[in-house]
Amino acid sequence: MTAKTHNNPVIEKKLIFVINSTFPSYSGGIENWLYNILKSIPEGYTVRILSIKKTNAQPFYDIPLNSKISVKQIVTLRSKKYYELLNKFPFRLIMFVEQIYWIIKATYKLVLDDSEIIVALHSIPTIIPCIIAKGMNRNKKVICSVRGVVGDDYLSMSKYFLAKIYMILEKFFLTKADKVLANGWDTKKYLLNIGIDSTVSPNGVDYKKFSKNYSVFNENSNHIRMLIEKQKGGAKLLVHVATLRGKIKGIEDVIYLASRIKKESQYLNEFYILFVGKGNSRPYKQIAEKLGVLNQCIFLGEIKKVERILHISDIVVCLFRGGGTSQAVIESMAAGKPIITWDTLFYSQIIQNNIHGLLIEKNNFSDMVKAIDKILSNHSLTHKLSKNAQKKAEWFDWTQVRKRLFNEINHV
Template sequence: MKKIVFVVSTPYTAKAFLENHFEKLSQFYEIHLVANLNEKELSNYSHPKLASVQHIQIERKITIVNDVKALWKTTKYFKKNQFDLVICFTPKAGLIGITASWLAGIKNRIHFFTGQVWHTKKGLFKVFLKLLDKIVVAFSTKIIVDGKPQQDYLIANKIITQHNSITLGKGTISGIDVTKFSPKLDIRLQQREGLGYLEADFVFLFLGRLNKDKGILDLVKAFGKLQDKYNDVKLLLVGPDEEEIESKVKELGYSLDSIRFYGNTNEPETIFQVADVFCLPSHREAFGLSIIEGSACGLPIICSDTYGLNDSIVNEVTGIRHITHDSESIFKAMETLYSNEDKRTSFGKNGRIYVLENFSKEAITSLWVTYFQSILNK
């Protein structure tokens, strides 16, 4: 069997996005994984369909000495195994994995773009980060992008071209399990009771990494204004607090009586059931996976108009777009959905239909298998 190796900087990427691909692709190919298994999230990651899991310390932050070591070890590993295809995810794993595969003489080298760190940066650092992306593209034989809007953005910024890049379907790395992510009234009642919410409470949910780039402080500011008008609204923030956001919210003087910091969860499909509206006010995003998960659970969406979210939502059909960085625009969208039950119901139903038609994991993985076969079965 021909051999494919996936390269990620953290095993969490494999756990969250790649397992269904491992399952299906292993029917045709020998599948291997390179990951930094020192990562705290999944220190001993394995999967029954993987032929091997190789630890290489690929760190997400720029650390010159460690990065050179990782490049040398990855190149050595690739030369030893001579894979038929290498596919890399995230900026650092892409830079090291693609460069190593080029040095090792691997014929098929694919990088998967899932977002641009440089989108919100300025000055020379932004120029430097864009240059790194251009190096990855130069050493790749093909680029996959997890959404057409992001592909267009990268083309406009002269990172990729229409010729050397592709989007599979309407995007996402993996699609979602539309049975797992679906409306479940019994779980909603159970979870709301467990969190101390009344059925009459109106809950806005954010799920993701808590940091400034996700627009969390914009969302909190908008919610604070909403709370001044309506006393039954709640804001539930779910995910790892990467930048001491909770402390910053307290410093800004917002009451935490109606703003709950939940922490991380391994069951997003459960926490979605608690909410009445899902919010993603991100300043930059490659593709809104959490949006399609929320839509699959029948939730109306509020999200920013940043380029990467264009295909995750159909504006005024599955949710409302707001102006990026604009808390007043977020407030207006929150108030609109709070006060209009018919619109909430319509958006929720339309959203689930949209996900079923475009983002099921079976459909996305089928596109992957077909694409890989077109490369490897020549």
């Protein structure tokens, strides 16, 4: 614990977050969580971040670097501009070579670092150098924040062998950690099934920012302004926030939903689905064109001020999969928007059906269309869902999430 007396200076705990990405240049769920944790470090801590250096990249996040926060970076193949091209080789061989190199370099950095507590942001491969460093210096403590089911990407691509290897490694290294945090109650259940006890430390939301009513859209986007004008004429705007990547993000499902809405909706004559998230939209536009809904699917790319897009929407549709408390869902709740999603633990751990949103049987697109019609034609239901969701989202405000996290760190 931090000691503070009138005669002695404050003895600060040294903490290092280890993240296997090019943070702060890269944005994603883990990166966004870390950025919001760093916004307010409690007294008695100095924090370092160990990440991967990205050559000539501009930071996506404005990290408040000062005497309490610093960043250490490792140069790997991922630092180079040509990495993405190399990673297209069969079996993603370059990725595995790069990861092994990263583990070696990260282990070296952590062994030399004088931080008392290491926080690994996700399990495999991030936890590996942390546990090795702990083995070489018994005074170090390791906390692992598990961010969903490891190997999920490989499972979604039917690469079961690779997923199995990741899961075996995960269980082995998690048993060596001093504390395990889960990013949701579904992740906690998954960990319990493999014999790992954990404490839930969820994602959060800037409640004040997302609950604010933005009466005017100030962004310099003719595209958005055009959609707002169409909305005034009766068109409805649906939003889906997720990276354009793989089946796990549900992009293809949302495009298919658009085709079903077009055919089956009794209420929507004109609608647009706004896809917010980075990634290559070309293959998804091709799918939309084949299904006859290219004009209804609008790919906006990565947007920093997501709250403004949420506030012009009529409904938020969440069809992505994954593990943990989804930040996109929590932000939509804080924005006071009606949410429609699948009835799975990933969503039901946050949303109670017909109270905070509507939960639909997984892959039942016909009922999904009916639910959308139900919300848009029932203003009292929309109001109830929105207000209840917004009230629940307050519990996930970053100030509360941060406080609970450092309470766990204090007791490691």
